[in-house]
Each structure stands twice: as C-alpha cells, then as structure tokens.
Amino acid sequence: xxxxxxxxxxxxxxxxxxxxxxxxxxxxxxxxxxxxxxxxxxxxxxxxxxxxxxxxxxxxxxxxxxxxxxxxxxxxxxxxxxxxxxxxxxxxxxxxxxxxxxxxxxxxxxxxxxxxxxxxxxxxxxxxxxxxxxxxxxxxxxxxxxxxxxxxxxxxxxxxxxxxxxxxxxxxxxxxx
Amino acid sequence: xxxxxxxxxxxxxxxxxxxxxxxxxxxxxxxxxxxxxxxxxxxxxxxxxxxxxxxxxxxxxxxxxxxxxxxxxxxxxxxxxxxxxxxxxxxxxxxxxxxxxxxxxxxxxxxxxxxxxxxxxxxxxxxxxxxxxxxxxxxxxxxx
Amino acid sequence: xxxxxxxxxxxxxxxxxxxxxxxxxxxxxxxxxxxxxxxxxxxxxxxxxxxxxxxxxxxxxxxxxxxxxxxxxxxxxxxxxxxxxxxxxxxxxxxxxxxxxxxxxxxxxxxxxxxxxxxxxxxxxxxxxxxxxxxxxxxxxxxxxxxxxxxxxxxxxxxxxxxxxxxxxxxxxxxxxxxxxxxxxxxxxxxxxxxxxxxxxxxxxxxxxxxxxxxxxxxxxxxxxxxxxxxxxxxxxxxxxxxxxxxxxxxxxxxxxxxxxxxxxxxxxxxxxxxxxxxxxxxxxxxxxxxxxxxxxxxxxxxxxxxxxxxxxxxxxxxxxxxxxxxxxxxxxxxxxxxxxxxxxxxxxxxxxxxxxxxxxxxxxxxxxxxxxxxxxxxxxxxxxxxxxxxxxxxxxxxxxxxxxxxxxxxxxxxxxxxxxxxxxxxxxxxxxxxxxxxxxxxxxxxxxxxxxxxxxxxxxxxxxxxxxxxxxxxxxxxxxxxxxxxxxxxxxxxxxxxxxxxxxxxxxxxxxxxxxxxxxxxxxxxxxxxxxxxxxxxxxxxxxxxxxxxxxxxxxxxxxxxxxxxxxxxxxxxxxxxxxxxxxxxxxxxxxxxxxxxxxxxxxxxxxxxxxxxxxxxxxxxxxxxxxxxxxxxxxxxxxxxxxxxxxxx
Numbered sequence: 001x002x003x004x005x006x007x008x009x010x011x012x013x014x015x016x017x018x019x020x021x022x023x024x025x026x027x028x029x030x031x032x033x034x035x036x037x038x039x040x041x042x043x044x045x046x047x048x049x050x051x052x053x054x055x056x057x058x059x060x061x062x063x064x065x066x067x068x069x070x071x072x073x074x075x076x077x078x079x080x081x082x083x084x085x086x087x088x089x090x091x092x093x094x095x096x097x098x099x100x101x102x103x104x105x106x107x108x109x110x111x112x113x114x115x116x117x118x119x120x121x122x123x124x125x126x127x128x129x130x131x132x133x134x135x136x137x138x139x140x141x142x143x144x145x146x147x148x149x150x151x152x153x154x155x156x157x158x159x160x161x162x163x164x165x166x167x168x169x170x171x172x173x174x175x176x177x
Numbered sequence: 178x179x180x181x182x183x184x185x186x187x188x189x190x191x192x193x194x195x196x197x198x199x200x201x202x203x204x205x206x207x208x209x210x211x212x213x214x215x216x217x218x219x220x221x222x223x224x225x226x227x228x229x230x231x232x233x234x235x236x237x238x239x240x241x242x243x244x245x246x247x248x249x250x251x252x253x254x255x256x257x258x259x260x261x262x263x264x265x266x267x268x269x270x271x272x273x274x275x276x277x278x279x280x281x282x283x284x285x286x287x288x289x290x291x292x293x294x295x296x297x298x299x300x301x302x303x304x305x306x307x308x309x310x311x312x313x314x315x316x317x318x319x320x321x
Numbered sequence: 322x323x324x325x326x327x328x329x330x331x332x333x334x335x336x337x338x339x340x341x342x343x344x345x346x347x348x349x350x351x352x353x354x355x356x357x358x359x360x361x362x363x364x365x366x367x368x369x370x371x372x373x374x375x376x377x378x379x380x381x382x383x384x385x386x387x388x389x390x391x392x393x394x395x396x397x398x399x400x401x402x403x404x405x406x407x408x409x410x411x412x413x414x415x416x417x418x419x420x421x422x423x424x425x426x427x428x429x430x431x432x433x434x435x436x437x438x439x440x441x442x443x444x445x446x447x448x449x450x451x452x453x454x455x456x457x458x459x460x461x462x463x464x465x466x467x468x469x470x471x472x473x474x475x476x477x478x479x480x481x482x483x484x485x486x487x488x489x490x491x492x493x494x495x496x497x498x499x500x501x502x503x504x505x506x507x508x509x510x511x512x513x514x515x516x517x518x519x520x521x522x523x524x525x526x527x528x529x530x531x532x533x534x535x536x537x538x539x540x541x542x543x544x545x546x547x548x549x550x551x552x553x554x555x556x557x558x559x560x561x562x563x564x565x566x567x568x569x570x571x572x573x574x575x576x577x578x579x580x581x582x583x584x585x586x587x588x589x590x591x592x593x594x595x596x597x598x599x600x601x602x603x604x605x606x607x608x609x610x611x612x613x614x615x616x617x618x619x620x621x622x623x624x625x626x627x628x629x630x631x632x633x634x635x636x637x638x639x640x641x642x643x644x645x646x647x648x649x650x651x652x653x654x655x656x657x658x659x660x661x662x663x664x665x666x667x668x669x670x671x672x673x674x675x676x677x678x679x680x681x682x683x684x685x686x687x688x689x690x691x692x693x694x695x696x697x698x699x700x701x702x703x704x705x706x707x708x709x710x711x712x713x714x715x716x717x718x719x720x721x722x723x724x725x726x727x728x729x730x731x732x733x734x735x736x737x738x739x740x741x742x743x744x745x746x747x748x749x750x751x752x753x754x755x756x757x758x759x760x761x762x763x764x765x766x767x768x769x770x771x772x773x774x775x776x777x778x779x780x781x782x783x784x785x786x787x788x789x790x791x792x793x794x795x796x797x798x799x800x801x802x803x804x805x806x807x808x809x810x811x812x813x814x815x816x817x818x819x820x821x822x823x824x825x826x827x828x829x830x831x832x833x834x835x836x837x838x839x840x841x842x843x844x845x846x847x848x849x850x851x852x853x854x855x856x857x858x859x860x861x862x863x864x865x866x867x868x869x870x871x872x873x874x875x876x877x878x879x880x881x882x883x884x885x886x887x888x889x890x891x892x893x894x895x896x897x898x899x900x901x902x903x904x905x906x907x908x909x910x911x912x913x914x915x916x917x918x919x920x921x922x923x924x925x926x927x928x929x930x931x932x933x934x935x936x937x938x939x940x941x942x943x944x945x946x947x948x949x950x951x952x953x954x955x956x957x958x959x960x961x962x963x964x965x966x967x968x969x970x971x972x
C-alpha cells in the first residue's frame with residue numbers, strides 16, 4: 001500500500017508526459033467550430049456587385065465553399081491564387097464573404113488579383129461573421145447540398161490541405177443524396 | 178471605419194437612460210469572462226482587437242435588449258464553442274476539472290488522517306506513546 | 322570572431338560539466354577521494370566559461386553585431402543602452418544562457434560553502450547540478466545556439482519587441498531565474514539524500530537555507546512580473562492566470578510547502594520523505610515551466626517564439642530527470658521512512674495542513690493550466706480555463722491558510738494548547754475583526770460580502786506577525802533571524818492579501834470617448850483630457866496625451882501623460898504606454914485607446930485601491946525569506962557527529 005502511495009507521483013508524471021507529448025502535435029490556438037454539422041446560420045446580405053440581396057438558400061442544391069476574406073487581410077493574398085485555380089474546376093461553387101471591408105477597396109482588390117467567386121457577399125459590420133463564428137481572416141467553410149456546414153478551415157488554404165482534405169471532402173459530399 | 182467606432186462609443190452615451198449601474202457591472206463581468214479569440218490569451222474586456230470591440234458591442238446590445246447572462250453565453254458558445262468562455266461550463270468533459278481540486282483535498286486530508294496513527298507503527302500506537310519514547314531517546318543526543 | 326569563441330566556450334562548458342557530472346559519481350563508487358574532489362574546481366570552471374559566453378554575447382549586442390542571428394532578431398542600433406543589455410536575455414536562446422549562468426552560479430555558491438559538508442555529499446550535489454547543466458547545454462548547442470551566424474548579416478537588427486522595452490526586462494527574468502534555477506540546489510540535495518540513503522538533521526540544516534533563498538528570489542521574480550505587466554500592458558491587470566504565470570506560480574506554491582515542511586522535519590523529525598518529494602516536485606515544476614513556455618503547447622501572451630522541435634527535447638529531458646528522480650524516490654523512500662505519528666493538534670500538524678493546502682493549490686493550478694490540452698489530446702472539444710475558474714478554486718484554499726498563519730507561533734510543537742493560543746491572541750483577534758471590517762467600509766465602491774471575511778483574515782495575519790516581533794522587542798531583544806524572517810514573511814503575506822482583496826473587489830474602471838477639454842467625473846476625481854500632441858522618441862513616434870486629475874475641491878492632484886507609440890520596427894502594431902499616479906492607498910491609471918478623429922480619443926480611466934500593497938507584501942515576503950536564511954543555525958558546521966539519523970540505514 002505504501003509503495004502504491006509512493007508511486008502515485010510517478011503515475012501522475014506518466015500521464016502528464018503522455019498528454020504533453022500529444023500536445024506538441026496540436027495547435028493550441030485552433031478551435032473546433034461548433035457549427036460543423038449544423039445548418040448554415042441565416043443571413044440576408046447584399047452582394048458586392050450591389051444589385052440584390054441573398055440569403056442562406058444560396059447554398060441549397062450544390063456543394064459550396066464560403067471563403068471569408070478582406071482587402072486588408074495579408075494572409076488572404078497567399079491563398080487567393082489557390083482559389084482562382086479552384087474556381088476553374090468543374091462544378092465548383094465558391095462564394096466570398098467580404099468581411100468588414102470598404103466596397104471600393106474590395107472591388108479593387110478583386111480586380112487586381114482575380115475574382116474566383118460566383119458571388120461575393122458584403123458583410124460590412126461583421127455581424128454575419130460573428131454568426132458564423134469567424135474570428136480570423138481568412139477562413140473557409142464547406143457547405144453541403146442541404147445547406148449544412150460540414151467543415152471549416154482556419155487560416156489560408158494550402159495546396160496540401162486542398163489536395164489531401166478539401167477535394168476528397170467535396171467529392172464525398174457531391175456523392176451524397 | 179473609424180467613424181463607426183466613434184459612433185459606437187457614443188451610442189452608450191445616447192442610450193444612457195436605459196443603462197443602469199447594474200447593467201454596467203453585468204457587462205463588465207461578461208466581458209471579463211469571454212475570450213478574445215484572435216488574441217494570445219486575453220478577454221474581450223482587455224483586448225483592443227477589432228473583434229473584441231465588436232463582441233463588446235454585441236454583449237452590450239444584448240443586455241440592453243433584456244437578454245440574460247445565460248442567453249448571452251449561449252449565444253457566444255453557439256458560434257465559437259466552449260473555448261470562448263473563460264469560466265468552463267460544468268459538463269461531462271469538465272467534471273474532472275471542477276471536481277478535481279476537491280478530490281485532491283479529500284485525498285490529502287485522508288493521508289493526513291492516516292498519519293495520525295503513524296504508518297510504520299501501524300494502528301494502535303498513539304502519538305503520546307511514541308512521543309514519550311522518542312523523547313527519552315533524544316534527550317542526550319539532541320543538542321538543538 | 323565573437324560567435325566562434327562564444328560557441329567554443331559553450332562547448333568547453335559542456336565538456337567540463339560532463340566531467341563534473343561523471344567523475345565524482347565514479348569517485349563515490351570507487352571511494353576515490355581525488356575523483357570526488359574534481360567536483361569543486363569543475364564547478365568553478367564551468368561557471369567561468371558560462372560567464373565568458375554570456376559576456377561575449379553581451380559584447381555582441383553592444384557592438385551591434387548583426388552577423389549573429391540572435392542579435393539581429395533581438396536588437397537594433399537605435400535601441401537604448403539599457404535595453405541592448407537586457408535584450409541579451411530577451412529571447413529564447415539568450416534566456417537559456419541566462420539560465421545556465423544562474424545554474425552554474427548556484428553551483429559555485431554551493432561549492433564555496435562545501436567545505437562544511439562531507440566530501441561525498443558536496444560531490445553528489447555538484448554532480449547532480451552538473452547533470453542538469455549538461456542537459457541544458459546540450460539543448461542549447463543542439464537546438465538553440467545564441468551564437469548562430471546569419472549569412473548574409475543584416476544591415477540593421479529587427480529590434481527588441483517593444484513590449485520588452487521596459488525596465489522590467491532588466492530585472493524580472495534575472496530574479497525569476499534565480500528562483501527557478503535556485504530550486505535545483507534543494508533538488509540536488511534531495512537526490513543526494515536518496516542516493517546515500519540517509520536523511521538527518523545535518524542534511525536539513527544544509528538544505529534549508531538554499532530552499533529559502535531560492536524561494537525568496539522566486540517571490541521577487543513573480544512580483545516583478547506582476548508589477549511589470551501592470552505598468553506595461555495597458556489595462557491595469559496584474560495577474561491573469563496565464564499559463565506562463567502559472568508556470569512560475571506552481572514552483573512557488575510547492576516551494577512554500579517545502580520550506581515549511583523542512584521546518585517540521587528539522588524540529589520534529591517527521592515528514593522526511595515527504596520533504597524530499599517536495600524538493601523534487603519544486604524543481605520538476607520549474608522544468609515543466611521551461612517546457613510550457615518554449616514548446617508552443619499553450620497559448621500565452623508571454624510565450625517565447627515557439628518551436629515544437631525544441632519542445633520535444635525539453636519534454637524528453639524533463640521525462641528523464643523527473644522520471645528518474647521519482648523512480649529513485651519510489652524505490653528508496655520506502656526504505657527510508659520512519660514515519661512517526663503526527664498529532665494534528667500541534668504545530669507540526671498545522672504545518673501538515675499548510676502543506677496539504679499548498680500542494681492541492683499547486684495541483685489545481687496545474688490541472689487548470691493543462692486541462693484544455695488534456696481534453697484536446699483526447700480529441701474532444703476543448704474548454705477554456707480562465708481567471709473565473711482559477712479564482713473560484715484558489716481563493717477558498719488560501720483563506721483557511723491565512724487563518725492558520727496567525728496561530729503558527731502560538732501553537733506548540735508536540736501538543737497544542739489552543740486555550741492558551743487563543744488567549745494570547747485575544748487582542749490581535751479584536752484588531753483583526755475591527756480592522757478587517759473597517760477597511761472595506763471606508764473604501765468606496767466595494768463589491769460583495771466575501772471581502773469582509775478576506776480582510777479580517779488578512780489583517781489577522783498582519784497583526785499577529787507584528788505582535789510576534791513586538792513581543793521580542795518588548796523583552797529587550799531582537800528576535801532570532803529565523804523568527805524575524807518568519808514574522809516579516811507572514812506580515813508580507815497579510816499585506817499582499819489586503820492588496821489583492823481590495824483591488825479585486827473595489828476597483829473602478831471607466832471607458833469613454835473624450836475630446837480636448839472634456840472632464841469626466843469618476844471615482845471621486847475630476848479627469849480633464851487636454852488632448853494629444855505628436856512626438857518622436859529614440860526608436861518610436863508617439864501620440865502624447867495629457868490628462869489632469871483634480872480632487873473634488875478642484876485642486877490639481879497630478880498630471881498623467883499616457884502615450885500611444887508606434888515603434889519603427891513594428892509600425893502596424895501600436896503600443897499603449899499607460900500613465901500611472903502611484904499612491905500608497907490607490908493608483909490612478911490612464912491609458913489611451915484609439916484615436917476617433919477630430920482630436921477625440923477613446924480613453925480608459927482606472928482607480929486601483931491598495932494595489933501597491935500587493936507588491937510591497939511580496940517584497941516583505943522575499944525579505945522575510947532572506948532574513949530567515951541567514952540564521953546562525955545554518956552557518957554550516959561540519960559536525961563530527963552528524964546528528965541523529967532520521968531515516969534509513971547507514972550508507
């Protein structure tokens with residue numbers, strides 16, 4: 001019994017080391033979105049082009065990407081080339097959520113860098129961003145045919161992520177009923 | 178954007194009539210409990226980040242519209258997950274957290290209780306008896 | 322040139338430390354006195370080499386040698402001199418060099434006093450210290466070399482992080498590391514006790530001052546960190562339960578338990594193996610702190626630039642050192658324990674309760690700090706554990722401690738006479754009750770009722786400590802150092818508790834937009850914003866604000882001048898320099914928020930009652946420790962008869 005009590009600290013240590021070791025491969029700032037598996041939060045937003053309002057029904061009937069970006073966001077520039085390339089693929093629906101940005105800056109940014117978006121939603125005050133749990137730009141959401149959020153990418157897209165996780169997920173979702 | 182910020186700061190002054198000292202306390206307490214997710218471990222009360230400003234305005238607006246603290250927390254966790262609350266909720270994943278210190282305290286108290294009787298000697302030999310015996314032994318050697 | 326020589330001295334230090342580690346241990350086995358004697362000169366040599374390395378790095382900073390990667394990333398030609406020197410330990414690699422400077426420094430301190438120890442003990446202790454030094458030197462040479470070259474050299478350095486350009490950087494890390502690293506010494510003594518299979522009064526007399534000194538330095542280090550954060554971070558906070566802060570607080574809590582446990586073991590020969598465990602735990606928590614801060618495992622305002630690869634090394638080192646020590650403990654301590662029964666109703670009983678409370682508190686802080694990681698490691702959605710949880714858990718554990726502290730000296734060893742203890746403390750209790758109730762009553766804006774309980778207990782602590790000192794003085798003598806030190810430290814605890822309680826429950830804050838000429842009525846003062854003007858500093862440009870604070874009669878009390886600085890190295894990230902009017906009973910604190918156009922600014926005003934008491938109390942605690950450590954009992958006498966063996970067979 002005494003041995004057991006004396007060994008207790010050693011036991012605690014082992015648990016500690018295992019947990020810390022595992023922790024080295026995790027990113028402490030990455031937060032799992034509670035919206036995964038839930039329907040996309042409702043919204044009504046104007047388009048960047050200014051001609052009409054859209055709501056969350058936008059996503060119904062197809063597998064879509066919603067990319068949150070802004071002209072003042074430096075990291076967004078890194079992933080924009082990937083988005084441009086992706087937009088050329090067949091049956092790829094990419095929408096943009098222009099987050100807390102001035103219209104004129106946003107339009108100019110797209111004109112300079114290319115526009116991969118089928119439509120760009122204007123979230124001027126960031127309220128829709130809050131509803132979607134956006135906390136850092138860029139972020140990208142994957143929405144399925146029924147308007148349910150299925151994945152969230154925090155930070156810029158990379159080709160590794162696109163090839164290993166995003167494209168397979170999109171294929172799988174397209175195959176669903 | 179700055180103009181908006183300026184106006185947002187003035188809004189509270191305009192809404193002064195409906196905003197009591199208790200509302201202010203509630204607002205501050207809630208802001209202290211919500212994490213600023215873009216920051217390196219600060220609450221939205223402390224942070225100067227734009228998201229923190231937005232969320233402070235959000236909590237303020239929710240208090241003004243009569244929502245309870247619980248509703249406001251639910252609003253935040255629905256969007257950002259439990260990670261946004263600095264006070265972890267009491268649920269299965271956090272039972273060990275909330276109960277842990279108490280368990281340790283009981284465990285410690287238990288160990289202390291066992292020490293009353295002494296471990297090497299076993300039960301039955303009280304502190305008095307050992308005391309008398311050891312005093313006898315130490316009387317000469319002890320030159321403290 | 323400097324880089325090459327510096328690198329060489331580090332490698333040489335490694336070689337010497339290896340010798341210091343291995344040869345004395347071999348000397349123990351083979352009973353070879355000359356091998357044992359190697360430890361001393363080796364300790365001096367390794368210290369000298371590290372001093373060289375440190376001096377070379379400092380020279381590199383002073384010479385703006387941007388061909389060295391570390392210097393290029395941490396410094397800038399325009400950096401003021403004091404910060405150029407402090408920048409030496411401003412980043413990961415340099416701070417490790419500071420760590421090793423302290424470690425070898427403590428080794429020299431032990432070596433210089435070792436003539437009073439038996440040779441095999443001092444050799445073992447120095448050997449253990451060398452082992453830790455080897456671990457850190459390997460880490461530095463393999464992953465974090467401060468002398469790494471940069472090709473091509475930068476023309477201009479990247480500049481020291483503006484947050485670090487503050488006098489706090491000059492003293493907080495050195496004091497903190499003196500404490501952290503200082504716990505290596507009691508750890509080394511504990512390992513020596515386990516290896517030699519004996520623990521006696523002499524061992525306690527040797528170990529106790531080292532533990533107390535380390536504890537004092539750590540107290541100062543933590544206090545400086547809190548004070549610095551308050552001055553620097555711009556929103557008046559002084560403790561955040563941030564993982565890095567917790568990393569320093571846990572060894573402090575266990576260290577406090579250790580110095581009290583050493584007292585009980587020395588006087589009443591109980592808790593011997595528990596004391597050893599605490600010595601191991603305090604050091605283990607220091608190492609854990611090093612890991613947490615440098616591995617990127619936790620989110621923190623304080624963390625160094627993180628690198629999981631470095632984290633792997635430190636975790637490995639930690640596992641080997643702590644795992645090995647605990648294995649040794651588990652194996653040896655069972656044989657060593659002569660567990661005399663403890664009557665709870667005695668001073669040693671109270672000390673045991675003290676230990677339980679402190680260790681549970683340390684464990685709780687550890688649990689709270691690592692819990693998100695644990696949950697995440699299991700693949701579950703991770704929660705945040707912040708100040709609300711820590712305060713809810715920690716405060717209830719500490720309040721009973723405050724109550725017990727006051728009785729400590731009135732309660733006898735062996736058997737307490739509570740009737741007599743209460744009688745002796747009658748007046749103190751009365752003063753505590755009156756004072757504790759009065760404080761929150763006379764301070765405006767107090768929240769809640771718990772503050773009354775807390776203040777009664779805190780004042781109780783203060784009064785009993787003063788009573789103890791006065792009691793001796795009235796008899797015409799100065800109390801012995803250990804008693805004086807204890808009383809001063811307990812006094813400090815009470816003062817600190819008053820500060821913490823009052824500032825937490827009675828502070829005021831106002832966040833508002835102000836235009837030049839606006840006057841805010843707040844906290845019983847009138848705050849007039851006079852606007853801002855632009856100015857240029859050595860390596861920054863700033864908006865310099867002026868706020869005049871007047872009392873309720875309109876008399877001018879002070880002029881506060883907060884700034885919003887843009888450092889040239891970080892133009893996109895402005896820094897807030899708050900302006901503070903320091904007072905014994907309250908601080909007035911102002912910081913600038915954002916410019917709102919048209920000369921208006923968002924401004925934060927604070928009144929912080931009793932906040933200085935937190936740091937004054939901490940200084941008193943550290944002072945108390947230092948006084949206690951100088952007690953004549955600890956001037957190590959080499960005793961022929963080493964005192965009663967408390968535990969274990971001979972050798």
